[in-house]
Amino acid sequence: MSSEPTYDASELSDSEQETNHILKKVAVSGDKAEAWKAWIPFAVMWAISAALVFMTVGVLTTQHENSENPPVAQPKVVTPLVWLPLGDSITFGCGSTNQPGTDVIVIMDPNFTCPSICGGYRTPTAQALETRGHNVTTMGTMESGPAEYPQWIKHEGHPGWRIDMANTILPQSLASSPVPPDVITIHLGTNDCWQAPGGAYPEFDMAPAAPQDLVNRMNQLLTSIYSAVPATTVFLASIIWDPGIGKPSVANCTATFNANLPGIVKAFQAKGMKVTYVPMVENSLVCGTSGAQEGATKCCSDQTHPVQAGYDNMAAVWTSSLTQAGF
Secondary structure, three states, X not given: OOOOOOOOHHHOOHXXXXXXXXXXXXXXXXXXHHHHHHHHHHHHHHXXXXXXXXXXXXXXXXXXXXXXXXXXXXXXXXXXXXXXXXXXXXXHOOOOOOOOOOOOOOOOOOOOOOOOOOOOOHHHHHHHHHHOOEEEEEOOOEEOOOOOOHHHOEEEEOOOOOHHHHHHOHHHHHOOOOOOOOEEXXXXXXXXXXXXXXXXXXXXXXXOOOHHHHHHHHHHHHHHHHHHOOOOEEEEEOOOOOOOXXXXXXXXXXXXXXXXXXXXXXXXXXXXXXXXXXXXXXXXXXXXXXXXXXXXXXXXXXXXXXXXXXXXXXXHHHHHHHHHOOO
């Protein structure tokens, strides 16, 4: 007759000994309630273990699904920006292909032309705006600039032109794009000073241009712009320093005109125009400043036109002003 197998308790693990103890307790008591109570700790342990298993499986499944279906990157928001650069030979970019200290032919020479690849401050300004999320296109009746950027070659920078001449062509400028400009930048006044009577170039004395004449012309230009495109934001810059080599009156004209520009801007702001003063001569330091030559090495020998390093300084100032205005 077989007998029940016996075990040496010392051979059992702690958990097996605990289980054996409980089973004996249940067998002896014969009480169902006691049996149920005895199994409660095991039931709780089993439930916790099962929950941990399900959680682990869920995490691994999610990680697997994510590895197969990585989150889709959101597209970068690009804002269209139409820009009308308004100015003279400096807006054209004359001198940007020169080395510092080399000549630029006097712009009133009828045989003078600037190279068609000149981008001046326009190209680096457009590049900077694009890094800020804008899709920049320019407008105007003129074309020049690097061929690799055909969307930025249009502008309204005419060598030798005065403020009143830019005002005359404004309707054609605005008609050069199917949509109105978001931004107009203005750097004008240099030729108004050069074409005033006096100095070593009487052949350039084409228009009376005391500083007050320049103020009146700028008021007329801003009035025309505000009337035609009231929603456009305008950035009016002080003109870069010109010592007027051979015509000292140019330096005085430049300084006096620049001193009037902040007041002009405030007057048009009071009328509701979105116009901002751009401290170009103050912050670009080209072509030098009154009594200093900090930016002179970034200009041609005429000290009127920057080379590309000087235009890069100008672009930084334009970009700063547009950025501060929310562009």
